Amino acid sequence: MVAIDRSRLAVLVEQEAQAYAAANPRSRELYDASGNLFGHVPMTWMNKWSGGFPLYLDHAHGARITDVDGHTYVDFALGDTGAMAGHSPDPTIKAVTSRTGDLGGLTTMLPTADAQWVGAELTARFTLPLWSFTLSATDANRWAIRLARLATGRSKILVFGYCYHGSVDETFAVTNPVHGGTYSRPGNVAPPVPVDLTTRAAVWNDLESVEAALRHGDVAAILTEPALTNIGIVLPEPGFMEGLRELATRYGALLMIDETHTFSAGWGGATTAWGLQPDIFVIGKSIGGGIPCGAYGLSEDVAARVTHHTDTGDADIIDVGGVGGTLAGNALSLAAMRATLGEVLTPQAFDAMIDLATAFTEGVEASIEEFDLPWSIAQLGARAEYRFAYPAPRTGEEAAAAADDDLDAYMHLAMCNRGILMTPFHNMALMCPATERADVDRHTEAFHEAVAALRG
CATH class of the missing domain: 3.40.640.10 (Type I PLP-dependent aspartate aminotransferase-like (Major domain))
Structure with a gap:
């Protein structure tokens, strides 16, 4: 496996950050105007979103979120499992x-x-x-x-x-x-x-x-x-x-x-x-x-x-x-x-959600293997998450040591700029009953594009 070129990564992070800022002026405006909120956000952990400011919600339904700048995203974050049933079922x-x-x-x-x-x-x-x-x-x-x-x-x-x-x-x-x-x-x-x-x-x-x-x-x-x-x-x-x-x-x-x-x-x-x-x-x-x-x-x-x-x-x-x-x-x-x-959240819904998570995992694994990345992915039923470590961490301490803020920023911004939301705290993707196979395929393509750019 070949190590990541950190200088190339820095260039890509800057490119994705500039694209994010240009595409989301209304979210940035709302964030900058929120001086009466501690940390400018309703909860300080919302500052974990990459790009210097979070997207602001306009509406959401099923597996889709639309922000105040009019962009609609496939949502794999799903409220960090709070919206496992989908938005507003x-x-x-x-x-x-x-x-x-x-x-x-x-x-x-x-x-x-x-x-x-x-x-x-x-x-x-x-x-x-x-x-x-x-x-x-x-x-x-x-x-x-x-x-x-x-x-x-x-x-x-x-x-x-x-x-x-x-x-x-x-x-x-x-x-x-x-x-x-x-x-x-x-x-x-x-x-x-x-x-x-x-x-x-x-x-x-x-x-x-x-x-x-x-x-x-x-x-x-x-x-x-x-x-x-x-x-x-x-x-x-x-x-x-x-x-x-x-x-x-x-x-x-x-x-x-x-x-x-x-x-x-x-x-x-x-x-x-x-x-x-x-x-x-x-x-x-x-x-x-x-x-x-x-x-x-x-x-x-x-x-x-x-x-x-x-x-x-x-x-x-x-x-x-x-x-x-x-x-x-x-x-x-x-x-x-x-x-x-x-x-x-019926048995039938879980069966379909788990099948989609398996397809998501296989798509990520294919790109990891193709580009010889020192990464891994774990699946837990309807949930999957890739890590910037190989082999996969087996303890909490190993998982913490595998954290990479620059890679996190790049992958989150790259996905967001391609219409996909991942959980801001980590690289978790969750399927809900409204998630479709086309959503998973869209992530597979975007993930492949992002890691291909990383490899150069």
Whole structure:
């Protein structure tokens, strides 16, 4: 494999950046005028878009986004899985419109029948029998961590270096593979306490590091995705997830699986596809079709342990105990979840989405091979992501080391200038029920053109 010519890369980045700026004057104008917003954007991570400013949304539907300059894009970012169902899917819009119109009552502090239906559907997909609702997976993780500590009487959570579980304080931790120990992840913003007081970090795909952390006897739960995602897809090696289950059981910890991103693995996520056995399960984003929502599921055993403590007065999960929120489980979110899960993200939809992701992966692999690039691509069901590394990273630390800001900028701008949006944080592409084979073929052609220019 031949190394990338960095001087040529710099020239191409500048060319693509100039084309991007010339094509998007209205987006630039809006960005420059947004001085009353911190960082000029509604959320500071929106500055991650390449080109010096983000595109501004005009409208979106299905697998298409149109910006304020009138350009329409094939959208493979899909809200970083938040729009896995596609933008504004008709059943979800119908349910939300009914709730906002004829039915009325968006949030009332009263339950609706939709909650029971959604709970039963989540059990069918992800196996856990008991469910509670939130407004995000971050909330679900925070509250479920509290319940894990309550159920076990232990204080710490085990996470993997460069994992992602939203903005949960305990999860921004890494370990030194040589010296051990738990440290704050680089860039972590003002953690409330040193992270080693709340967390033990381990290395993904390294069961020995997991067991070393568990031997201390203070870990309430192993919190993990079935595959690392926000650092690029890092798949588990054969036996790793089964090893986590066995080690959790042996050392008295709970296994807490977050499928907010790995739901792309199939109708029942990786939990069903791979036969996983979580004690606690977390999901968010995608199940509401774009309406903020999340959920966590508990096993009967965990629920019984929590109930024991609440019955004896040791904890309060009804009033002031730090579990729950006024808007959580609201009528609007539950209506959106019922419609999205029941009518949009069906088994048939996942079959088609996974087929398209396979075609996407094959198209990228063909160009990587043709141009002898030191890159790789991983697929997780309906989701695929290429990395500027070969062989593919097997740990979070290796994935972080493979980051290349210049190549990221070039590939994102090159795709954007050719009518394709990729996830700004990394090179992830997600298929939705509205994605078409022509969309995948369009990316294959644009990707080939971009890497051909890179090779010269």
